[in-house]
Amino acid sequence: xxxxxxxxxxxxxxxxxxxxxxxxxxxxxxxxxxxxxxxxxxxxxxxxxxxxxxxxxxxxxxxxxxxxxxxxxxxxxxxxxxxxxxxxxxxxxxxxxxxxxxxxxxxxxxxxxxxxxxxxxxxxxxxxxxxxxxxxxxxxxxxxxxxxxxxxxxxxxxxxxxxxxxxxxxxxxxxxxxxxxxxxxxxxxxxxxxxxxxxxxxxxxxxxxxxxxxxxxxxxxxxxxxxxxxxxxxxxxxxxxxxxxxxxxxxxxxxxxxxxxxxxxxxxxxxxxxxxxxxxxxxxxxxxxx
Numbered sequence: 389x390x391x392x393x394x395x396x397x398x399x400x401x402x403x404x405x406x407x408x409x410x411x412x413x414x415x416x417x418x419x420x421x422x423x424x425x426x427x428x429x430x431x432x433x434x435x436x437x438x439x440x441x442x443x444x445x446x447x448x449x450x451x452x453x454x455x456x457x458x459x460x461x462x463x464x465x466x467x468x469x470x471x472x473x474x475x476x477x478x479x480x481x482x483x484x485x486x487x488x489x490x491x492x493x494x495x496x497x498x499x500x501x502x503x504x505x506x507x508x509x510x511x512x513x514x515x516x517x518x519x520x521x522x523x524x525x526x527x528x529x530x531x532x533x534x535x536x537x538x539x540x541x542x543x544x545x546x547x548x549x550x551x552x553x554x555x556x557x558x559x560x561x562x563x564x565x566x567x568x569x570x571x572x573x574x575x576x577x578x579x580x581x582x583x584x585x586x587x588x589x590x591x592x593x594x595x596x597x598x599x600x601x602x603x604x605x606x607x608x609x610x611x612x613x614x615x616x617x618x619x620x621x622x623x624x625x626x627x628x629x630x631x632x633x634x635x636x637x638x639x640x641x642x643x644x645x646x647x648x649x650x651x652x653x654x655x656x657x658x659x660x661x662x663x664x665x666x667x668x669x670x671x672x673x674x675x676x677x678x
């Protein structure tokens with residue numbers, strides 16, 4: 389039932405703050421529309437951390453960013469003028485569409501210290517929406533449930549008769565299961581592409597042990613049992629595929645020439661920066677091909 393196991397690789401976001409990158413992976417670039425999956429932390433940040441750890445303003449096209457936290461806080465600012473803090477159990481959903489810029493700052497940790505732990509994912513938009521107007525929404529009222537040994541929260545899409553309020557553009561699901569040691573839950577075969585990521589603890593997926601920081605990509609069809617070997621934080625995600633996507637840096641699109649244009653626009657300063665965070669930006673990295 390498991391097609392592939394992907395273990396996160398350490399990636400520096402540019403200022404010394406590192407994350408565990410799971411998707412894209414060379415042998416499996418996407419799961420449903422999910423083309424990017426970064427595990428943030430867990431890491432203890434002390435009061436007074438330098439601003440260099442922040443994620444400075446940078447651009448996106450052709451995707452939606454999905455930020456979800458277990459611990460800590462992040463301050464989001466974007467070129468639409470949005471200024472929004474995100475806290476545990478909440479979602480920042482940003483539709484880049486034809487182009488947006490944003491920054492992510494650790495302002496709460498800088499003042500008070502914080503344990504930072506969460507996930508940032510990117511959802512590739514269907515071709516009909518790749519050039520949509522950019523938008524941002526914050527969601528603190530996600531569908532939630534409790535059952536024997538498991539508390540759950542649906543972050544995006546539809547699953548088991550529940551529907552999240554986040555503005556998705558294609559069939560998908562994305563949920564957080566907080567599992568007690570020994571708890572069991574089944575991931576149903578509702579979608580053709582599915583994956584299980586263990587953010588903390590240990591879980592058995594289809595009878596195979598999955599350690600923290602690893603994602604089990606599932607074969608299509610069939611319900612899949614997930615059993616927590618310890619207390620575990622588990623993310624389940626997937627959906628209908630949206631077709632091939634190309635990716636360079638923070639740009640995702642079905643057309644290579646559109647990504648090349650976005651890179652040139654950033655190089656030439658044509659993107660708007662967040663109005664209250666325009667004192668610096670992230671330089672365009674070297675292009676090494678698609």
